[in-house]
Amino acid sequence: MVNKYSQILYTLSEFLKDYPKLDISILEAVEARKNGKHFSIEEHIKGMIFSLLSNQRDWGAIYENKKVIEQIFFNFDKDQLKNIDYTYLVNALKSRKLANRSINAQMQNLKYNIEVFEQIEKEYRSLDYFITALKPTAVAVLFASKESPYKLKQMKFALVLEYLRNVGIDTAKPDVHIVRILKRLGLLNKSNNEEKQIINVLEKISLETGISVSKIDFLLWHYCSEKFCNICSANPKCSQCVIKEFCNKEEICL
Ligand code: SF4
DSSP states (O other), X not given: OOOHHHHHXXXXXXXXXXXXXXXXXXXXXXXXXHXXXXXOHHHHHHHHHHHHHTTTSOSHXXXXXXXXXXXXXXXXXXXXHHHSXXXXXXXXXXXXXXXXXXXXXXXXXHHHHHHHHHHHHHHHSOHHXXXXXXXXXXXXXXXXXXXXXXXXXXXXXXXXXXXXXXXXXXXXXXXXXXXXXHHHTTSOOGGGOSHHHHHHHHHXXXXXXXXXXXXXXXXXXXXXXXXXXXXXXXXXXXXXXXXXXXXXXXXXXX
């Protein structure tokens, strides 16, 4: 018998097929890593910077200005970024409305974070080796925990997972969209809504369906995001919902 998870994900996959514009960059990165791609330190810096920029703001403007952002950050050249006055980056982002409320601290600590990456390359030969030696959540703890020598400044657990996804690690970012839809579908409850537990739930769904965690994240997130399908968003369009039969929130479903 086809389980509930498979039915939900298959239905979302069919729905998104006809959607004109999707951000498939994460899926491409995961596929590339699966096929043996090595991610350079510049690509890791890029992944970290896009994760930082997504913090506490809508992803739409960041997504639409990817090329501009690449230029602002010198195509993620580590030496240029380590030597630039961080206020240049802050001003360049602010003037294009690409900043967020932590932007000063984020840019001020960019040099430090790049040096953490360099240190890891010295100790472990490559960042790729470091981030693939353990489970994504364990790697995220190493980058996010204050006690860790590899702590990245301004990067909390969810942002680290986003960075890891950006460099092709098969994981998810437990952001507001994912948490909300998992709760509405009855897949998360009060006792398992910590970020690590959310990833555990997604990993369990992945095991039961054979669909990768990053693909599950991709389907759920695009279905919810205001920038994309905007169906299961803060104000859900339940009358248009293709998975409402699985929803536990009957009281808000039209
Ligand atoms: S029925 Fe409404 S709340 Fe439930 S999953 Fe669909 S859009 Fe979200």
